[in-house]
Amino acid sequence: MAWRGKVHKFGDNISTDLIIPGRYFHLRGNLSELAKHVMEDADPDFVKKMRKGDFIVAGENFGCGSSREHAPWVIKIAGVRAVLAKSFARIFFRNAINIGLPLIECDTENFKEGDEIEVDIERGEVRNITRDFKVAFTQLPPFLREILNAGGLKEYIRRKKDFEG
Amino acid sequence: MGKTLTEKILSQKIQEEVEIGRIYIFPVDWVFAQDGTGPLAIKVFEELGISLLSSPSRTLFFLDHASPPPRSELANSHHLIRKFGEKFGAKIYEEGEGICHQLMVENHASPGEIIVGADSHTCTSGALTAFATGMGSTDIAVAMALGKVWMKVPPSIKIILKNSLNNRVMAKDLILHIIGALGANGATYRVLEFAGEGLKALNMDDRFTIANMCVEAGAKTGLFPADEVTKEFLEKMGRGEKYIYLFPDENAVYEREIIMDLSEIEPMVALPHSVDNVRKVKEVKGLKVDQVFIGTCTGGRLSDFKIACEILKGKKVKSRLIIGPASRRVFLEGMKEGVWEILVEAGGVIIPPGCGPCVGIHQGVLADGEVCVSSANRNFRGRMGNPQGLIYLASPATCAATALTGYLTDPREV
Numbered sequence: 001m002a003w004r005g006k007v008h009k010f011g012d013n014i015s016t017d018l019i020i021p022g023r024y025f026h027l028r029g030n031l032s033e034l035a036k037h038v039m040e041d042a043d044p045d046f047v048k049k050m051r052k053g054d055f056i057v058a059g060e061n062f063g064c065g066s067s068r069e070h071a072p073w074v075i076k077i078a079g080v081r082a083v084l085a086k087s088f089a090r091i092f093f094r095n096a097i098n099i100g101l102p103l104i105e106c107d108t109e110n111f112k113e114g115d116e117i118e119v120d121i122e123r124g125e126v127r128n129i130t131r132d133f134k135v136a137f138t139q140l141p142p143f144l145r146e147i148l149n150a151g152g153l154k155e156y157i158r159r160k161k162d163f164e165g
Numbered sequence: 166m167g168k169t170l171t172e173k174i175l176s177q178k179i180q181e182e183v184e185i186g187r188i189y190i191f192p193v194d195w196v197f198a199q200d201g202t203g204p205l206a207i208k209v210f211e212e213l214g215i216s217l218l219s220s221p222s223r224t225l226f227f228l229d230h231a232s233p234p235p236r237s238e239l240a241n242s243h244h245l246i247r248k249f250g251e252k253f254g255a256k257i258y259e260e261g262e263g264i265c266h267q268l269m270v271e272n273h274a275s276p277g278e279i280i281v282g283a284d285s286h287t288c289t290s291g292a293l294t295a296f297a298t299g300m301g302s303t304d305i306a307v308a309m310a311l312g313k314v315w316m317k318v319p320p321s322i323k324i325i326l327k328n329s330l331n332n333r334v335m336a337k338d339l340i341l342h343i344i345g346a347l348g349a350n351g352a353t354y355r356v357l358e359f360a361g362e363g364l365k366a367l368n369m370d371d372r373f374t375i376a377n378m379c380v381e382a383g384a385k386t387g388l389f390p391a392d393e394v395t396k397e398f399l400e401k402m403g404r405g406e407k408y409i410y411l412f413p414d415e416n417a418v419y420e421r422e423i424i425m426d427l428s429e430i431e432p433m434v435a436l437p438h439s440v441d442n443v444r445k446v447k448e449v450k451g452l453k454v455d456q457v458f459i460g461t462c463t464g465g466r467l468s469d470f471k472i473a474c475e476i477l478k479g480k481k482v483k484s485r486l487i488i489g490p491a492s493r494r495v496f497l498e499g500m501k502e503g504v505w506e507i508l509v510e511a512g513g514v515i516i517p518p519g520c521g522p523c524v525g526i527h528q529g530v531l532a533d534g535e536v537c538v539s540s541a542n543r544n545f546r547g548r549m550g551n552p553q554g555l556i557y558l559a560s561p562a563t564c565a566a567t568a569l570t571g572y573l574t575d576p577r578e579v
């Protein structure tokens with residue numbers, strides 16, 4: 001399975017405050033409303049520019065800061081297919097897996113805003129079509145892939161009623 | 166092979182030698198959410214199709230972030246959480262009782278426990294030798310339903326402390342120094358374990374401040390061994406029987422060891438907009454400051470306000486000063502010791518126990534271009550409600566000295 005879309009490029013240390021600012025705290029009960037403000041403080045035009053199926057591509061430590069699960073949620077609801085970064089902050093990482101938002105840890109150095117890319121989850125490979133190069137990434141551990149494939153931890157537990165093993 | 170504190174706590178919990186890097190399912194002792202993350206946790210819980218909490222008396226909700234609520238949506242969140250508490254028997258900490266992390270250490274966290282909270286600074290309880298870590302609402306919903314979480318066992322970085330801090334240099338300066346040295350992701354997926362003879366000189370308030378901010382270096386948690394200081398604190402809080410002696414093995418294996426001489430630490434400040442953008446206060450002196458905030462789960466405890474009193478007694482502030490006690494207990498203790506009188510006479514504004522302006526919902530939102538020096542733990546752009554605001558993080562002593570002069574000031578100079 002390969003996903004194709006455009007790159008929206010961000011820098012290092014994109015915090016959850018930049019992904020979804022605390023001033024929208026009151027909208028947390030309404031995720032689709034909240035999703036209209038995704039990445040607003042990092043790039044005010046992001047929502048206007050992005051198309052469903054596009055990718056967020058960032059540097060180190062993406063998603064640092066607060067534990068708000070709303071951060072991966074608004075990214076997912078806004079229609080972002082996956083987030084690619086050199087590294088992810090710990091809580092954001094597990095939140096994203098838990099809600100079924102794919103994360104890809106790889107060298108994002110040579111990706112530029114607007115690049116057309118193709119992500120092949122099974123092969124662990126990102127192809128930059130615009131610039132004609134490939135980068136490999138390491139697959140998630142099997143247990144986490146299972147959660148992701150189930151559509152998130154909620155779906156996983158709904159089905160199994162418990163963790164396995 | 167010897168075990169780190171992390172390996173000891175986690176192995177003991179599942180009666181199996183855990184292996185670093187492997188994923189296990191762990192039982193949890195406490196699970197909690199606050200008013201910002203709670204509603205989503207409740208929603209996910211209700212969708213799980215599991216009709217009871219695994220342990221109602223060990224499921225806690227804190228109404229602390231927007232408290233009392235400044236707008237109807239937030240009041241509705243509080244209402245929803247209260248109703249959930251009534252229906253399922255979870256414990257609700259009402260408005261004005263204080264910040265979740267402070268209430269966890271005052272009332273719940275004990276050595277050897279596993280604690281998960283839907284708030285990133287859950288690691289504060291690591292100061293009491295609990296493996297405490299922040300998670301998202303889905304993890305928390307599942308932990309509420311099953312009493313379990315999945316976790317990958319992290320490696321540890323050992324931070325060996327030597328000597329003691331100088332006068333007017335605080336635990337906050339130490340942890341800012343450490344974060345500056347490690348970087349905002351220098352400890353990602355790792356635990357910071359504190360050790361060394363310097364521990365003796367750090368009281369419980371100091372340790373809370375340090376453990377609280379470990380997540381700012383990306384750490385899963387920060388852990389202190391359970392020693393005499395821990396024991397005394399637990400006794401004071403009325404749960405002395407929960408004390409167990411808990412130290413890492415002498416021959417434990419760490420990913421890295423870092424030695425810190427406490428006597429060499431100076432007052433530090435984190436500049437906008439990242440916590441690892443750290444300088445010595447004396448290098449940034451003279452910055453004009455509009456607002457000072459002393460409070461939060463990092464810097465809103467009694468010892469923080471006492472040092473502010475020492476600096477501000479009988480004087481008047483030159484910048485706005487907001488004072489936020491971390492809990493009702495801190496508020497009451499401070500009342501008995503007369504700290505509020507001193508701070509209010511100096512020009513301070515006291516807000517109710519809770520998060521206050523820390524996360525930009527109310528009670529001290531910054532105007533465009535304004536500078537705030539805060540004893541909190543985060544200075545990300547927009548954090549205090551305005552992306553045009555500039556947040557500098559410093560110790561309560563530096564905050565008080567700054568309020569006094571109206572300029573970023575080294576507390577050793579006033």
Ligand code: SF4
Nearest residue numbers: 264461462520523524
């Ligand atoms: S005081 Fe600030 S950092 Fe602490 S829990 Fe509240 S919002 Fe979070």
